Amino acid sequence: MQLARYFTAFKTILIKEVLRFSRIWVQTVLPPAITTALYFIIFGKLIGEQIGEMDGYRYIDFIVPGLILMSVISNSYANVVSSFYSSKFQRHIEELLISPVPNAVILAGYVGGGVARGIVVGITVTIVSMFFSDWQIHSYSITFLVFFLTSVLFAMAGFINAIYANSFDDISIIPTFVLTPLTYLGGVFYSISMLSEFWQGVSMINPVFYMINAFRYGLLGTSDISIGFAFVIIIGFIILLTSFSLWLLKKGVGIKS
Amino acid sequence: MDTHALSIENLCKIYKGGHQALVDVSLQVGQGDFFALLGPNGAGKSTAIGIISSLVNKDSGSVEVMGHDLDKDPVKVKEQIGLVPQEFNFNQFEPVGEIVVNQAGFYGIPRKEALARAKKYLTQLDLWGKRDVESRSLSGGMKRRLMIARALVHEPRLLILDEPTAGVDIEIRRSMWDFLREINRKGTTIILTTHYLEEAESLCRNIAIINCGRIVEKSGMSDLLKRMHRQSFVVSSRETIGEVDQLEKYQPEILDSTTLELSLHQDTDMNSMFDDLSRAGIQVVGLRNKQNRLEQMFIEMVTNPESICKAEQETGQ
Ligand SMILES: Nc1ncnc2c1ncn2[C@@H]1O[C@H](COP(=O)(O)OP(=O)(O)O)[C@@H](O)[C@H]1O
Ligand SMILES: [Mg+2]
Numbered sequence: 285m286q287l288a289r290y291f292t293a294f295k296t297i298l299i300k301e302v303l304r305f306s307r308i309w310v311q312t313v314l315p316p317a318i319t320t321a322l323y324f325i326i327f328g329k330l331i332g333e334q335i336g337e338m339d340g341y342r343y344i345d346f347i348v349p350g351l352i353l354m355s356v357i358s359n360s361y362a363n364v365v366s367s368f369y370s371s372k373f374q375r376h377i378e379e380l381l382i383s384p385v386p387n388a389v390i391l392a393g394y395v396g397g398g399v400a401r402g403i404v405v406g407i408t409v410t411i412v413s414m415f416f417s418d419w420q421i422h423s424y425s426i427t428f429l430v431f432f433l434t435s436v437l438f439a440m441a442g443f444i445n446a447i448y449a450n451s452f453d454d455i456s457i458i459p460t461f462v463l464t465p466l467t468y469l470g471g472v473f474y475s476i477s478m479l480s481e482f483w484q485g486v487s488m489i490n491p492v493f494y495m496i497n498a499f500r501y502g503l504l505g506t507s508d509i510s511i512g513f514a515f516v517i518i519i520g521f522i523i524l525l526t527s528f529s530l531w532l533l534k535k536g537v538g539i540k541s
Numbered sequence: 542m543d544t545h546a547l548s549i550e551n552l553c554k555i556y557k558g559g560h561q562a563l564v565d566v567s568l569q570v571g572q573g574d575f576f577a578l579l580g581p582n583g584a585g586k587s588t589a590i591g592i593i594s595s596l597v598n599k600d601s602g603s604v605e606v607m608g609h610d611l612d613k614d615p616v617k618v619k620e621q622i623g624l625v626p627q628e629f630n631f632n633q634f635e636p637v638g639e640i641v642v643n644q645a646g647f648y649g650i651p652r653k654e655a656l657a658r659a660k661k662y663l664t665q666l667d668l669w670g671k672r673d674v675e676s677r678s679l680s681g682g683m684k685r686r687l688m689i690a691r692a693l694v695h696e697p698r699l700l701i702l703d704e705p706t707a708g709v710d711i712e713i714r715r716s717m718w719d720f721l722r723e724i725n726r727k728g729t730t731i732i733l734t735t736h737y738l739e740e741a742e743s744l745c746r747n748i749a750i751i752n753c754g755r756i757v758e759k760s761g762m763s764d765l766l767k768r769m770h771r772q773s774f775v776v777s778s779r780e781t782i783g784e785v786d787q788l789e790k791y792q793p794e795i796l797d798s799t800t801l802e803l804s805l806h807q808d809t810d811m812n813s814m815f816d817d818l819s820r821a822g823i824q825v826v827g828l829r830n831k832q833n834r835l836e837q838m839f840i841e842m843v844t845n846p847e848s849i850c851k852a853e854q855e856t857g858q
Contacts, residue, residue, distance in 0.1 A: 289648070290649065292650065293647050293649055296647060297647075300635075307634075370632075371632070374631075374632055375629075376632045376635075378626065379643070379647060379691075382594045382619060382622065382624050383644070383647035384616040384617075384647075536598055540597060540598050541598070
């Protein structure tokens with residue numbers, strides 16, 4: 285009985301979140317499609333032909349997984365950080381705080397919204413990529429699992445960012461100064477075998493590196509590292525961030541005085 | 542009397558930065574009551590409401606709603622309460638209908654039922670025609686009514702309105718009052734905060750007055766009004782005062798052997814008071830008008846709606 289109510293509440297938040305980014309699809313879904321098309325044309329076609337092969341794949345095929353995952357990461361994150369921050373800013377977070385919705389359901393609803401946008405954008409970018417490169421999926425289950433877990437992880441990270449944010453500046457600082465460098469240095473455009481030993485070591489402490497490699501393995505069947513270890517890293521981070529988010533909600537950090 | 546609709550005990554709240562917004566606030570509101578929490582700006586009304594409705598963390602004290610303790614059973618407490626906050630707090634870009642339907646969803650009401658209820662309450666509040674409009678395009682009065690519809694959609698037993706008529710013009714205010722009276726008549730307990738005595742006077746049966754985070758008065762509305770419109774005099778007599786039975790209608794109070802406090806309705810002819818005093822054998826040698834504490838308070842509230850507490854705190858009173 286109570287569970288059914290919580291499920292209704294979860295669905296309500298999720299649908300509300302999906303409607304929000306669908307209404308403004310020109311700002312949310314279209315830009316990543318255009319950006320990745322540009323990446324494919326410039327890096328894949330024009331420059332890529334000069335580069336030749338990477339890890340035994342055409343360069344354009346090699347960068348497809350990273351580009352897809354990059355848009356999944358930034359969109360899951362962006363959706364939750366901007367939606368949850370604006371619910372603080374406009375104060376409609378209070379609609380949830382006064383309701384008998386457990387914190388876990390609030391978190392699941394917002395993260396669900398971020399995952400939904402990550403998936404929609406990810407699929408859009410995948411479709412765009414099909415115009416430029418013809419790859420076969422190596423393992424559907426691994427591909428989808430990495431895709432899903434990555435968007436969960438970054439949606440959660442966006443949630444934490446929003447909790448601490450006190451201004452619109454605060455919601456763009458992390459994406460600009462942390463997320464973008466981590467993704468670019470996570471091996472979207474290169475294989476770490478090209479790096480010196482020292483920089484290979486540094487790459488190993490970048491969690492995004494594991495996701496991109498796991499995803500590339502799912503799509504192409506090649507990876508710089510062990511897939512099992514990549515999953516351990518991803519799931520470990522999800523557990524960490526989930527517990528932290530729940531703790532923040534329980535304390536009311538950033539949302540209750 | 543069975544359980545109270547609301548019972549709070551010794552509530553304290555100190556905001557970050559050290560401002561003590563509530564000092565040991567205790568209050569009881571009976572089921573079915575129409576209750577006013579009256580006080581000037583900054584008195585702590587919204588803080589108290591915030592704590593009751595889980596928007597503000599308390600520092601100490603307890604809150605019970607319909608017999609459920611806020612700390613032990615927050616879900617039960619939240620289910621009982623409908624809140625109309627002081628500031629607009631809906632998504633400005635969300636359509637009116639969705640705001641109400643979603644709020645029902647947060648309470649776990651299935652969508653079909655939620656739609657039916659949204660229709661019912663938006664119609665009652667004259668907003669059904671606006672259901673597809675983005676909420677930001679509503680007028681101030683409509684926004685306020687939207688928040689009332691939203692607060693009612695899960696059919697709470699306790700409706701709390703934080704300054705519901707602030708910034709609402711007189712005509713709409715009247716119709717809002719009628720609406721609230723009707724809901725109350727059908728059994729919903731209502732608590733509202735206001736800084737207009739007239740609003741409390743016209744709607745409420747019981748009242749608490751809060752100032753500087755402290756409850757300074759609790760009583761029935763009619764009793765309060767009776768007391769408000771009286772003035773008191775301290776009478777000094779030449780000789781020791783004996784029997785005062787004859788002065789019963791002035792609610793005499795002997796302060797010491799030669800001083801006596803009398804209270805009379807503002808319209809009472811003072812000459813007749815002197816006649817009555819003479820008849821009682823009291824020779825008046827001095828007379829001092831004592832400020833009516835309640836009236837004094839309201840005058841201050843009206844003339845100086847913000848600063849009472851701050852001034853007091855600064856001078857260390
Ligand atoms: N979030 C907050 N942080 C710090 N001080 C606050 C906060 N909210 C209210 N206050 C202070 O607490 C006091 C009581 O405020 P409030 O409860 O809003 O009064 P009222 O609703 O009676 O006007 C005021 O002095 C106000 O400045
Ligand atoms: Mg207030």
